Amino acid sequence: MKTILLLLIAAPFILNAQSPDNKKAPDRTRDEALTLIESYRERVILGEPMSKLATMYSEDPGSAANGGQYDDIVRGVMVPEFEKAAFSLSKNEISEVFETQYGYHFIQLISRKNDTLSLRHILITFQKR
DSSP: OHHHHHHHHHOTTTBTTSOOOGGGSOSOOHHHHHHHHHHHHHHHHTTOOHHHHHHHHOOOTTTGGGTTEEEEEETTSBOHHHHHHHHTOOTTOBOOOEEETTEEEEEEEEEEETTEEEEEEEEEOOOOO
């Protein structure tokens, strides 16, 4: 229960319990956001540290300052698209870019112990028109 309460406070963008606050999204289109996040994913694939990029560019206030990292993630607390991507990864694997109600993401799995994950992610938002 302690983990879930912490996530409710720290992870507003990835939880089912929260609704997206699109008023704070930068004034960019869906296509601009997709191009931007794909460029960040490519930089990580080419060897740039994901923690550095997440700190600099992720628009998830719950994890950006911590290099995009969330620890002790369990099933059932994330939006379905995020959970599907996260739990399909192997250690150190980087997901494809995917969309949730909050914007575009990609994930890097740091570790997995049974059904508990540590991961990094980057979120890029866009204006829904």
